Amino acid sequence: MRIMGRRRALGAVLAGALLLAGCGTGPSQVGTAAVVDGQVTTIDQVQALLDRAVQEQPYARQLASRHQLDLVGREIVRQTLLHEVVVKAAQKEGISVDEATVSEAMQQDPLASPVPEAVTQDQSAAVTQLVWRLRDHREAISDQYLQQRIALKYLPTLxxxxxxxxxxxxxxxxxxxxxxxxxxxxxxxxxxxxxxxxxxxxxxxxxxxxxxxxxxxxxxxxxxxxxxxxxxxxxxxxxxxxxxxxxxxxxxxxxxxxxxxxxxxxxxxxxxxxPTAAQLGAIGVRMLQPYVGDVDFKINPRYGxxxxxxxxxxxxxxxxxxxxxxxxxxxxxxx
Missing domain, CATH: 3.10.50 (Chitinase A; domain 3)
Structure with a gap:
């Protein structure tokens, strides 16, 4: 009976996820969540990640039960945009990914486990970490590496x-x-x-x-x-x-x-x-601000x-x- 109850509860959450990816859309963006430098991310792709999050991540199920999966959909689109921004910013700043460092991190893969319970006390940080886990892990870790390197470059002179x-x-x-x-x-x-x-x-x-x-x-x-x-x-x-x-x-x-x-x-x-590691990452994201204009993007209004x-x-x-x-x-x- 307990197992049946859990399955029904998870089924209800998954069904609810279908309704929480976003609401409303403009006629020119039907089916499209975002277009970033010509690369299209579809609403179906975002929805597939939301469904996977609910299946794999306890924190995503908490958000779904509170009708807050829209936060995850919005973060998926945000990270899609910021990935392109950090790649362009790093090129202009003369910073590249140290593949050996990323490979070493991937051996232990900090994104393989669920979002830690301690992190869930900070909703914004928890949603960010949740979406890292939904992405290609090497790409997500590489983005974080570049953001921190950009922060370290600017901190002494800013x-x-x-x-x-x-x-x-x-x-x-x-x-x-x-x-x-x-x-x-x-x-x-x-x-x-x-x-x-x-x-x-x-x-x-x-x-x-x-x-x-x-x-x-x-x-x-x-x-x-x-x-x-x-x-x-x-x-x-x-x-x-x-x-x-x-x-x-x-x-x-x-x-x-x-x-x-x-x-x-x-x-x-x-x-x-x-700075702490979290602060360094946040500073790195802030240092991307002048480079956002270098990326051509359009966001479906349902994602903000x-x-x-x-x-x-x-x-x-x-x-x-x-x-x-x-x-x-x-x-x-x-x-």
Whole structure:
């Protein structure tokens, strides 16, 4: 009876997976999940990976039971895009895969086992690792290798100079302010658009009492966690609005004017922090931001829209994780 019950439960999850790959589509993209540099990924291919995930991965079955398999479908499309971006970025950066290192990793194949239980506490990281396991393992490991090598190349020389204002920041006692997260988001994005049209307004706001500062310099080596944010990924003369820590501080938004981005000189700093492997990978993904524009891609709306601030796919344009706007204009900065 217990075995029968499990089979029925798994059958229900698999049936549900057929409905959770996405919803809605444009007439020009019927059957197509994404086209990246002319390479087509079909909805059927994404669905096949979703079905396999539910069959093979306990974490995928958890997501299916919570009606969250759309997260996996979106991540499949995201990694399809980022694979092409990292390949092109590595070529331009003069970085290649060390096949011996990848072969050594493949001997133990860290992607052969299910997503570790400890990782599932972080949904975003768990979904990423889940999709690594659905892909060709050598390709997934090679992509991670290239991302980390790109991060290691930039960390010693990357710094940004910026002015910023802050909305909804937690107090020193980590208490959230009395502001609605949606209101904080709207205010931060409105400020970004205002500063893009009038770059001097940020100094005036700070002089009038707004929380923030001008003339900040931040070396990537001093804060690997921050180096993975959009602050370090956009070119100079870009205004950004983003959340430094959305999980623990959902009301906290920063609007910043990036005045300078330096990548060609070693940064002198006494506050060097050794990045973790996860941080190094995240920094590597962020360093791909300037190269996304080198790839010609089209995403089926059922899988979302490209979000350069999150280096991710957002469910819709209304749900992107922030904005990046060039100074003296209202169009999004090219990434």
């Amino acid at each position: 710094s940004v100079n910026f002015d910023y204002t802050s909305i909804g920041a937690p107090t020193s006692e980590s208490q959230a302010p009395s502001i609605d997260p949606k209101a904080a988001r709207s205010q931060a994005i409105a400020k970004a658009e205002e500063y893009a049209s009038n770059p001097g307004k940020i100094q005036a706001d700070i002089q009038s009492g707004a929380q923030g500062n001008v003339g900040q310099q931040a070396p990537a080596l001093s804060s690997p966690q921050d180096a993975a944010t959009v602050l370090f990924g956009v070119p100079a003369n870009t205004v950004i609005a983003f959340q430094p820590n959305p999980a623990s501080a959902p009301t906290w938004w920063v609007t910043a004017v990036v005045r300078k981005r330096t990548t060609d000189a070693k940064v002198a700093t006494d506050q060097v922090q050794q 829209v490209w979000d350069p601030v999150g280096m991710n796919l957002a469910p819709s344009a209304a749900e992107v994780t922030g904005v990046a706007v060039p100074l003296h204009g209202g169009a999004p900065a090219k990434q």
